Amino acid sequence: MIELLVQHPLLAALLALVGLGAVFGALLGYAAVRFRTEGNPIVEQINAILPQTQCGQCGHPGCRPYAEAIAAGEDINKCPPGGQAGIEALAQLLDREVVPLDDEHGEEKVPQVAFIREDECIGCTKCIQACPVDAILGAAKHMHTVIASECTGCDLCVEPCPVDCIDMIPQAQTLQTWHWELPDTSNRGADIIATDAGEAA
């Protein structure tokens, strides 16, 4: 046997390579079964970036379905609540081109919160059924109200209301939400001589 191999080095090399291939193939096959990942991990990562307003503006019934669609190759610019920042984060994650938000699906708005004009509410429970995050409280023929801290501002409750008593109110800036803005660098000419300013004024 050894003699045969010595006399035919080509055969020896072939056998060695085939043997290695078989061993590593078996190893990889075992690993694929043993360390199998459940579900699609990229979907979870995409879903973590999406804003979870569950508004359906992207045309999918919730953020997770859209995450699945993105993982399957759909455009990343269909989420108005996520805004440009969300698109950038998705682009970075998926190594895709940063594209502007698709106007067809709506535009980026300031965060809003639903407000029920309680005098006008007739207690039909339609908004309660529409709310994707159970943020509306009420019972049949009793006044409903929005739990503002749970509201994602998706405005899905506005359309079903038969008496149009739901307003979407932009979230007011409070001391808790106020923060310093980055200095404005847009209108700064590079040719301004520092010593000119102030003295002349």
Place this chain on the structure above:
Amino acid sequence: MRKIHDFHGGIHPVENKHQSLHTPIRDAGIPAELTLPLSQHIGAPATPLVAVGERVLKGQLVAEATGLVSAALHAPTSGTVTAIEPRPIAHPSGLPAPCLVIASDGEDAWCELPPPCSFETLERPELLARIRAAGIAGMGGAGFPAAVKLGLKPGTQVETLIINGTECEPYITADDILMRERAAQIVRGAQILAHLVAPAETVIGIEDNKPEAIAAMCAAAEGTGIEIAVFPTKYPSGGEKQLIELLTGKQVPSGGLPMDVGVVCQNVGTAAAVADAVEHGRPLISRITTVTGAAVDEPQNFEVLLGTPMSHLLALAGYRAADNPRLVMGGPMMGFTVPDPGVPIVKTTNCILAPSAQELPAPPPAQACIRCGLCAEACPASLLPQQLYWFARGREFEKAEAHNLFDCIECGACSYVCPSNIPLVQYYRAAKAEVLQMRRDAQKAEHSRQRFEARQERLEREEAEKEARRAARKQAAEEKARRAADAGSGEADPVQAAIERAQARKAAQAAGAASEENPLQKLEKTVVTTRERLEKAEAKLAQARSEGADHIAALETGVEKTRAKLAAAEQALQDYQAQQTPAEPAPAGDAAQAAIQKAMAARAAQANKSPLEKARDNLEKLEARLAKSEARLAESRAAGEEEKIVEALASSVERLQEKVAAARAELAAEES
């Protein structure tokens, strides 16, 4: 003598402290109105305990701490609460915040205070409770509730208690003058704090540019075991982490607290307030505030009641508003522009700076970064300000965070040395805020996701339950049908049998009708069938009773009715038989029969009447009904019945009146 360490970076700006140190502390008096913001500290805002219009006494608790990290508020003088509403406060945003407004009555009448006592006799929890009740928040500028900082976890060993008398920021002299004039009180406060946290050593750190304060403190601390540490002047050695490094050589880890290296740090103002609170039971209602700058005639320090409008202090110091382009709370390095001079003094207001335009000119326009690296040399936190600047500008906040953005103490040393006048600190503040905002958003998104998924799950579960119920019902129905089929399989198909029976009956009836109708046979048949039905119903009832079904009542009434029918049928049969025997004509049936006959007769008569008569009759009837209705209405009105009933009656009367009118018109038409 303690070894004084050094920290990285730092700058030496012009001190400008002497202007406000010519005169002793002056009492600012009682302004007409005090505005107390409910949030003068880091943490949750206090909850008001008083109502608008209520009279409060000096030192009375007016708002209590909510939650762990919070501080109470007390009335700085006696007076009346005139409003609890959002008012402008000293905040860079210029946004209003909830405030409690007190109109002072000038009497300055104290409420009853806890009896004075010596701290040695008090237990740790009792001491802490007193400090917490006094509403003391860090007086150095950050405003962290003192009781929270001092409430150590059991078993922690404090190496060093540092009392911070550094006051490194230019212009500010509030701590300096406090140490000069009230050294004994500060030392007592330090002793109380030492009693509370039981440190191995207690050090009061003072910069060497305050010789009078050092002398006063040394004299007061004589024989108490408290060490006075003096170190060279450098900005920002008063920063908590920088001071700890100066005095102990230890560095507080990134993102950590001084406690992580066994150090507790408190401001001298806080120590004085603690002494007041513990020994005299007096809450924190006033503080020392420096009013300085070229736009005031007499820069000096005031002892001022919390809530006093800044304009009140400025007026006392001889403020020239025309010379002052912007009013700053705090020092020139870390302070911020106040939106309006009417905003109140709070627990953290150590200085009001009213500089002239020459003194603190508007920042020149920023130039491009030339990567000179001066900022990195000046940074006391050993950060890379230039890198942070690029990341913040490019909105690469994650990278900025990775470069320890949150270790920046926003001291402004980098902006101070920047030859391009780049407002670096503003970039870092904005970047920090963006990161915090993103964290909050992520948290909210996660929360929403959980709620959404919980809802989806619930909907699916409900759907599945509904489906299961439906399936169970379907199965039960099929089972029943099968059982019925099994029971009927001995004979022919039950439906077919029923049809046949019905057909037979019809045929028999037809035959009966074709032949001479025999009433006797008919009656007999009725009796027989009714009896059969009764028997069946009784059997069913018995079965239902034994099974305990819920329709027993219905079955019972059914049985009763059938029995009554049977009796009636038997009676009819007997009557008929009796009738047949004497062969007499039957008397005119029962009352119902009579009524029917009468009605038929009436109809016949009606048919014979002329239209005129008909109309007249109709009118008469309607008039009678109207009279009756009106009587009923009057009756119910008199009895004061429910409005609804009266209304209904009234409307029916109206309708009748209309009908009567129509009938009259008809009659008139017929007559003509």
